[in-house]
Amino acid sequence: MTLALAAPLGLPARRLASLGWASSLASAVCVLIVLVAVFAPWIVPHDPNAVDPLNAYAGFSAAHPLGTDDLGRDLLSRLIAGSRTSPAGPLLVILLSGVAGTALAVSAAWIGGWFDAAVSRVLDILFAFPGLVLAITVTALFGAGFVAPVVALSLAYVPILARVMRAAALRERALPYVEALRVQGFSGWHICRRHLLPNLAPLLVVQAAISFGYAMIDLASISFLGLGLQPPAADWGLMIANGQPSILAGFPQQSIAAAAAVVVTVVAFTVVAERMAAR
Amino acid sequence: MIGFVGRKLAGMLGTVLVASFVIYGALYLAPGDPASLLAGGHEMTPQALAAIRAQYHLDDPFLVQYWRWLSGVLTGHLGDSLVFREPVGQLIGARLLTTVVLVAYASILILGVGVLSGIVAAVGGRIADAAVTVTTTVLMAAPAFVAAIVLIWIFATKLSWFPVYGSGTGFGDRIHHLTLPALALSAGYLAYVSRITRAEVRASFGSEHAVAARARGIRRGLVLRRHVLRNAAGPVLAVSGITVAGLFAGTAIAEQAFGVSGLGSLLVQSAARQDLVVVQVLALLLVVAFVVVNMLVDVANALLDPRLLRSGEGG
Numbered sequence: 168m169t170l171a172l173a174a175p176l177g178l179p180a181r182r183l184a185s186l187g188w189a190s191s192l193a194s195a196v197c198v199l200i201v202l203v204a205v206f207a208p209w210i211v212p213h214d215p216n217a218v219d220p221l222n223a224y225a226g227f228s229a230a231h232p233l234g235t236d237d238l239g240r241d242l243l244s245r246l247i248a249g250s251r252t253s254p255a256g257p258l259l260v261i262l263l264s265g266v267a268g269t270a271l272a273v274s275a276a277w278i279g280g281w282f283d284a285a286v287s288r289v290l291d292i293l294f295a296f297p298g299l300v301l302a303i304t305v306t307a308l309f310g311a312g313f314v315a316p317v318v319a320l321s322l323a324y325v326p327i328l329a330r331v332m333r334a335a336a337l338r339e340r341a342l343p344y345v346e347a348l349r350v351q352g353f354s355g356w357h358i359c360r361r362h363l364l365p366n367l368a369p370l371l372v373v374q375a376a377i378s379f380g381y382a383m384i385d386l387a388s389i390s391f392l393g394l395g396l397q398p399p400a401a402d403w404g405l406m407i408a409n410g411q412p413s414i415l416a417g418f419p420q421q422s423i424a425a426a427a428a429v430v431v432t433v434v435a436f437t438v439v440a441e442r443m444a445a446r
Numbered sequence: 447m448i449g450f451v452g453r454k455l456a457g458m459l460g461t462v463l464v465a466s467f468v469i470y471g472a473l474y475l476a477p478g479d480p481a482s483l484l485a486g487g488h489e490m491t492p493q494a495l496a497a498i499r500a501q502y503h504l505d506d507p508f509l510v511q512y513w514r515w516l517s518g519v520l521t522g523h524l525g526d527s528l529v530f531r532e533p534v535g536q537l538i539g540a541r542l543l544t545t546v547v548l549v550a551y552a553s554i555l556i557l558g559v560g561v562l563s564g565i566v567a568a569v570g571g572r573i574a575d576a577a578v579t580v581t582t583t584v585l586m587a588a589p590a591f592v593a594a595i596v597l598i599w600i601f602a603t604k605l606s607w608f609p610v611y612g613s614g615t616g617f618g619d620r621i622h623h624l625t626l627p628a629l630a631l632s633a634g635y636l637a638y639v640s641r642i643t644r645a646e647v648r649a650s651f652g653s654e655h656a657v658a659a660r661a662r663g664i665r666r667g668l669v670l671r672r673h674v675l676r677n678a679a680g681p682v683l684a685v686s687g688i689t690v691a692g693l694f695a696g697t698a699i700a701e702q703a704f705g706v707s708g709l710g711s712l713l714v715q716s717a718a719r720q721d722l723v724v725v726q727v728l729a730l731l732l733v734v735a736f737v738v739v740n741m742l743v744d745v746a747n748a749l750l751d752p753r754l755l756r757s758g759e760g761g
Contacts, residue, residue, distance in 0.1 A: 303725075304472065309476060388589065392698060411703070426591070
């Protein structure tokens with residue numbers, strides 16, 4: 168299972184979603200994160216990449232609410248700048264894998280027969296590659312950076328989304344309205360595009376929203392390993408890794424703050440997604 | 447049973463074969479000359495590149511190359527790393543034990559602590575249940591790298607019970623060094639298995655045969671052992687198996703975070719330096735480990751619950 172790495176997230180989120188106040192809080196956090204990301208360039212108190220070696224490892228103060236890192240860069244500003252870069256990758260992953268997975272699933276369910284069998288077999292084989300291993304292998308070929316891990320993870324997420332969508336498309340295809348349209352002489356392409364896909368869209372949105380949290384953890388892991396965005400990018404996963412030597416020196420702020428940002432974002436988005444799924 | 451195992455084995459071999467083809471073929475999807483890729487991005491003279499072409503037989507047709515690579519891997523001739531300047535077999539051999547011990551350690555934590563805490567939460571009363579539930583909720587939200595950071599923070603600056611860096615030498619020292627990596631690796635999975643165990647044991651305790659056994663006056667402990675746990679074992683084993691299979695990929699994070707020299711950190715380091723000879727072999731090894739563990743879990747499940755042998759007919 169490709170998601171195994173992050174699979175533990177599903178349950179507490181579902182549990183929390185049953186509590187009203189928790190999901191309201193999670194929605195509020197999601198809105199806040201989106202607002203911060205949209206207005207990031209205007210609300211950062213300092214330039215996130217401004218180096219000030221004389222002021223390295225500053226503690227909490229009015230000028231630097233979260234202190235500064237090993238190069239004297241303002242941590243709050245870097246966290247805010249990271250709210251743009253860090254969720255961008257996972258967003259792309261779910262878009263790419265959502266489109267590819269749905270296209271594969273709907274065509275497999277519609278055409279059926281040998282095509283369906285072949286698609287299912289390919290998906291099974293893709294499942295044997297743990298997402299992280301696939302992403303690391305692809306970065307070895309194409310070099311570290313933003314593109315390679317995103318493409319690799321999109322590939323790893325295709326079977327996960329495609330399996331769910333294929334089952335749903337098969338169910339949908341068996342409904343009487345599809346046969347009715349066919350009898351009226353509409354083409355398969357028309358029925359899929361105008362009727363099947365709109366009916367599958369809500370499920371796709373929910374599945375993609377749930378996958379977003381997993382994709383975010385996977386991409387943050389890759390950044391943490393140094394195979395994603397490269398310094399001096401303000402990316403949460405990268406900040407966690409770069410702050411690690413400072414922990415031993417007694418300055419854990421950078422790693423802890425960035426780790427908290429990842430966990431809060433993932434939990435908030437997952438709770439909201441589970442809430443949507445429960446409806 | 448033999449037919450069941452045979453089918454699983456055949457499916458597994460097919461998957462591994464296709465995976466090996468994809469892993470080797472990916473070299474030709476990458477931009478640039480395979481010879482300079484194999485050199486790991488080093489600046490090479492044309493003579494040196496020609497030597498690499500000859501050494502890796504890059505002028506042969508693709509299928510011949512693939513076959514040579516695959517048969518080499520199967521017979522233990524893994525090639526030489528051009529970045530580490532060492533045979534790949536030696537690189538892997540020196541690190542294999544550490545990673546296997548790490549995965550075994552994490553598996554024992556997941557199965558031991560996860561299952562036990564799940565059972566305690568299910569039958570140990572309200573306070574135990576609340577304590578386990580709160581702890582697992584926190585642990586489940588923490589990915590491996592976050593768990594690693596928090597453990598390093600606690601054990602490097604506040605407590606010094608465990609070393610936060612290196613792999614150690616000798617068995618006892620190695621276990622001592624691998625404690626924190628194993629904890630970071632297993633934290634999320636452990637909580638997940640604990641949750642599943644709690645839910646399964648509860649459901650099983652409430653089922654009719656368990657209630658009937660209790661009503662006949664059989665002791666609670668005996669009902670738990672004989673009737674409840676056996677029924678709960680199947681789903682718990684299935685989930686644990688998936689998590690243990692996932693551990694192999696997770697070693698990359700745990701080893702890298704704690705500076706442990708194992709296969710996971712070797713994969714990350716050789717990927718960062720684009721050492722494709724090493725990456726290909728390691729990726730194949732990790733896929734094999736993943737697939738083999740998954741198969742063992744399927745077989746173990748079938749042994750526990752022979753009904754699966756019949757329903758497994760289709761797959």
